[in-house]
Amino acid sequence: MSNKIIELKNVNKWFGEFQVLKDISLSVNQKEKIVICGPSGSGKSTLIRCVNRLEEHQEGSIIVDGNELSDDTKNIEKIRAEVGMVFQQFNLFPHLSILDNCSLAPIWVKKLPKKQAEELAMQNLKRVQIDDQALKFPGQLSGGQQQRAAIARALCMEPKIMLFDEPTSALDPEMIKEVLDVMVDLAKGGMTMMVVTHEMGFAKEVADNMIFMDEGRIVEKAKTKEFFDNPKSDRTKLFLSQIL
């Protein structure tokens, strides 16, 4: 049990009148990789955004690495520093070089000395294979390079968990692979990952468990092989038949 790093219990969330998350319960073990899929508007992005409290849930509890998410800002900042997030739109800081993008948070949040933070940044940039672009600005990089830089930026905080919110959806088809390769590599390195994606090939390759969401509910949660070979609910079957 001590192995659980993320635990959601009966989480409900509304945007105004509209209920986006309905009674979500879910737990993620250390080093587990979970891929969440589902049609658009099913609440899958909202779900992982709740894990680092970019969205607030209204009912239920979310416990990340032993800390329950609440309105306490210091607590949230501490949790966010341990949970890396990669966005669909990359969200690199356009006014900073790639190196500064990566070293800023380690310097100011983790209080690393500048030199050490930059070494760390270079290591992670090397890991995603764009260390030669370190001094460029985000606007000068291709989409795939930007997304890899964004992954490196998150890794520089040495997070325990990585959240990916449709990391390849805004990319040109030929750039998707370079980003997925980095993510596969990361998964093999033993990172705990929650990934929202439509890349089923990636899911089959790395995911331990699959979650299918529709209309704010978890419709199906299963081991990856079982999920693809033998889905239980009709809704999942329909979705898989359309996407595969």
Next chain:
Amino acid sequence: MKQIEKIIKPKNLNQNTLIFFGLALTLLSFLDVALLSVFDLDLLDLKGSISIFLPLIIGFIGLFYIRFDHTNYAFINKINKSINNDWFNSILTILVILGILKFTPILLNWFFFEATFVGEAKEDCTGNGACWVFINVWLERFIYGLYPNEEIWRLNTAFLLLIFTIISAFFVNQKIKKYIILFLLFVFPFIAIELISGDMAGLEPVASDEWGGLALTLIVSIFAIIFCFPLGVLLAMGRRSELPVIKYFSIGFIELWRGVPLITVLFMASNMFPIFLPEDVIMEKLLRCVIGIILFEAAYMAEVVRGGLQSLPKGQYEAAKSLGMGYWKMHVFIILPQALKLVIPGIANTFIALFKDTPLIFIVGLLEFLGMIELAKTNPKWLGLATEGYIFAAIVYFIFCFSMSRYSQKLEKRLSTER
């Protein structure tokens, strides 16, 4: 129209001949006006109203003859394309060129050729042109106001120090430059004020009523700019805050100060404000005015900055938060650098407006640059020289405002990270 065109500009005539003829006519019309206005020589020598319209008509016909879809001369093609593409534009062209030819000599005469530059008194100005003697004699007062003569070295020292520090900032590396800028913003103004007011040991105190002229303009605007900017940024952030107290305080503050004319603010600062202060607190009139200007301009600055904050995509906030940054770190490192860069034109606008608003402190009896000119032109010995004074003021204000504008454009370019 087409019919007439065919008759007076036949197709079978050589194009070069027509162009030559047209150019000759156009030049003749220019020459006529130029000679008339420079040497008073009437080339075509016609009396009455026709002499005004004749050059116009000749020029119009001339331009008509050189108008072709295509010629062998690049120069003619360019004229045809940009300022002579139809009869209406050709009339405008002729009017503008003739206007310039007619009025430039008059202006030049007034400014330079018939103006008087040297002398001691108004009586030395004998020409028909401007009496720059007025500016010459009063220049020191315009710059230093009523500051005592024997202490002027202190103002000079302050400004030389300022200029020297600014220039030195261009020749050092980035790291030292940062400190120079911090020194300029947070240390220099206070040293300068100590020096100018004479609170420092061993100096003769000079009360702020004696300050004036361009020096006062600069003192007021530099202080107002330094303080209204951070205050404006804080107000802008406050207005977007999720904490109701801060939010509504900011909204109230901004709307209140934006809703009253500056002149009212200054009047209140000088006359009403002291009533509310405790007896033993005495604030100088100048200080009260500067605070008034700071609060007033901060409200404008806040709205400019808020525009920048709003135009940033939500993703920037989320990315910063997801890295564990708190509110202040997020704003200092991620949000403000981008937002402020976006609104540099608006910030420059506010600073320029602030600089040009400073003459309003005349309402409380402080005589800055324009106030001193105002004072000088009502001096019985120098009556009737308002034009010279105002033109001089316009030139000086323009130099300062234009420099600020250029600097802001440079800064915008330098900070741009897009390719």
